[in-house]
Amino acid sequence: MASRSNVRTEMGSLVSKKKQPPPAKGDSSSTPQAAGSPASPPAAESEVKDQGVSTPAALPDEKVNKAPPQEGGAEEVMVDDESPVTVTQTPVAVALKCAVQQYAWGRIGKDSEVATLTQACDPSFQLKEDEPYAELWMGTHVKGPSIVEGQEAKSLKDWIADQPDCLGEKVRSKFNDQLPFLFKVLSVNKSLSIQAHPHKALAETLHAEHPENYPDDNHKPEMAIALTPFEGLNGFRPLIEIDNFLKTVPEFRAVVGEDNADKFTAELEAGGSDSKNVLKDCFTELMTRDPEFVKEQLALLVQRLQAEDSETGKNRELLLRLNSQFPGDVGCFCSFFLNHMTLQPGEAMFLGPNEPHAYLSGNCMECMACSDNVVRAGLTPKYKDVENLCKMLTYLPSPAQDRLFPSVTDPGDACVTIYDPPVPDFAVARIKVAEGVESYEVTAYDSASIFITISGQAEASHPSFGNGKTLTLKRGSVIFMSANHSLPLKLEKADGLLAFRAYCPLD
Numbered sequence: 279m280a281s282r283s284n285v286r287t288e289m290g291s292l293v294s295k296k297k298q299p300p301p302a303k304g305d306s307s308s309t310p311q312a313a314g315s316p317a318s319p320p321a322a323e324s325e326v327k328d329q330g331v332s333t334p335a336a337l338p339d340e341k342v343n344k345a346p347p348q349e350g351g352a353e354e355v356m357v358d359d360e361s362p363v364t365v366t367q368t369p370v371a372v373a374l375k376c377a378v379q380q381y382a383w384g385r386i387g388k389d390s391e392v393a394t395l396t397q398a399c400d401p402s403f404q405l406k407e408d409e410p411y412a413e414l415w416m417g418t419h420v421k422g423p424s425i426v427e428g429q430e431a432k433s434l435k436d437w438i439a440d441q442p443d444c445l446g447e448k449v450r451s452k453f454n455d456q457l458p459f460l461f462k463v464l465s466v467n468k469s470l471s472i473q474a475h476p477h478k479a480l481a482e483t484l485h486a487e488h489p490e491n492y493p494d495d496n497h498k499p500e501m502a503i504a505l506t507p508f509e510g511l512n513g514f515r516p517l518i519e520i521d522n523f524l525k526t527v528p529e530f531r532a533v534v535g536e537d538n539a540d541k542f543t544a545e546l547e548a549g550g551s552d553s554k555n556v557l558k559d560c561f562t563e564l565m566t567r568d569p570e571f572v573k574e575q576l577a578l579l580v581q582r583l584q585a586e587d588s589e590t591g592k593n594r595e596l597l598l599r600l601n602s603q604f605p606g607d608v609g610c611f612c613s614f615f616l617n618h619m620t621l622q623p624g625e626a627m628f629l630g631p632n633e634p635h636a637y638l639s640g641n642c643m644e645c646m647a648c649s650d651n652v653v654r655a656g657l658t659p660k661y662k663d664v665e666n667l668c669k670m671l672t673y674l675p676s677p678a679q680d681r682l683f684p685s686v687t688d689p690g691d692a693c694v695t696i697y698d699p700p701v702p703d704f705a706v707a708r709i710k711v712a713e714g715v716e717s718y719e720v721t722a723y724d725s726a727s728i729f730i731t732i733s734g735q736a737e738a739s740h741p742s743f744g745n746g747k748t749l750t751l752k753r754g755s756v757i758f759m760s761a762n763h764s765l766p767l768k769l770e771k772a773d774g775l776l777a778f779r780a781y782c783p784l785d
């Protein structure tokens with residue numbers, strides 16, 4: 279097999295660090311199917327190409343178990359290039375059809391990465407030029423379940439339930455046989471609400487007290503990785519920046535309150551040891567002000583800024599933009615409190631529990647714990663829970679550049695960049711295979727993963743697909759990969775590959 283690639287990774291060669299992508303114990307090719315459940319057919323014909331009898335060339339040394347074996351059990355048969363065996367085991371990877379969410383804040387028509395990704399791989403998708411396409415959901419969440427291609431509308435959740443071993447042992451035991459993360463593509467045209475996500479204990483309390491507003495009891499840490507320049511508000515600005523706005527923007531000072539503003543400045547001058555409380559007082563005062571007074575002051579500010587043409591230090595462009603999207607909304611003033619950042623492609627931010635944030639514009643990959651708990655307080659027509667938001671926030675100021683989440687190159691595979699936040703629920707790998715490379719192996723992890731191709735084209739092969747069939751990876755295609763199996767790829771046009779893969783990084 280001709281290969282100019284030097285990127286194939288050795289199983290188990292990853293250097294141990296805090297939370298690596300989980301190297302598998304080895305690609306056993308044993309089916310992840312549960313005992314007693316029937317074998318499933320391979321994925322849909324639309325996604326699986328029959329390569330004929332001369333393949334699977336990409337798997338010269340892979341063993342195939344003829345029948346679904348139990349641990350340490352069954353008969354093994356080498357795949358013979360000339361006479362491939364017909365395998366009826368459950369495929370170790372399946373193509374998914376994923377839900378598109380058309381929220382009003384989504385990017386419009388072809389401007390939306392969500393829309394063009396879906397259009398590129400789903401011939402039945404009708405892209406409408408004047409409609410918003412906000413999110414692509416990859417996972418098992420009930421509000422947008424992914425469907426396994428070619429399985430008669432079987433949801434990924436049901437497919438996993440049929441063979442829970444596909445999750446990997448650690449995920450099975452820690453997350454009770456559920457896929458713990460939800461993976462998304464976001465295309466943001468208009469600001470999302472100012473929000474924060476509760477930590478686990480608060481999520482449980484909120485759910486118990488107000489199940490109508492807090493539909494589940496799970497925490498919801500989330501991470502965004504930019505696909506295009508991606509803009510958001512994230513965490514409290516350094517105190518000195520907020521103080522500067524309080525001194526130079528009289529309307530902002532008015533809604534925060536003269537007393538609070540004075541205390542804020544005094545605290546800062548005294549060294550800031552009690553900064554958390556004064557920051558909380560100022561923010562809470564703004565958020566709980568009479569909405570009419572806020573509207574009035576915002577109108578004055580907008581009028582004043584429109585008459586000026588200088589941006590310098592005044593947050594002018596953002597404030598005018600937010601006000602044009604949500605006229606009179608208190609959330610516009612939040613931009614004086616929160617860091618305004620623009621991620622470049624490949625850069626990430628992580629939103630831990632109780633950190634205020636709002637996505638403003640651009641396209642990104644997003645991964646989160648599988649939950650829907652959001653506490654909102656501005657820039658939204660949805661239910662606002664100002665009291666809980668003001669109570670729960672961390673009030674930890676820090677500069678915008680400190681809010682960039684660092685990624686690391688996988689020491690075992692230079693094509694892989696790892697974004698591994700300090701939560702057990704998920705991590706994301708960015709896989710970038712250079713132009714000209716003809717083959718690449720998607721490493722086996724000891725957790726199930728979801729893999730989306732952003733650009734490039736490849737054929738994935740595995741004996742479990744049956745009869746030398748392959749799974750096509752191309753722009754927009756999404757596959758679920760079972761734990762403990764690697765996936766050899768043959769890159770079709772030698773134009774490289776960019777993909778993102780969400781998984782569960784348990785030690």
Ligand SMILES: [Zn+2]
Pocket residue numbers: 473474475500629635
């Ligand atoms: Zn959020």
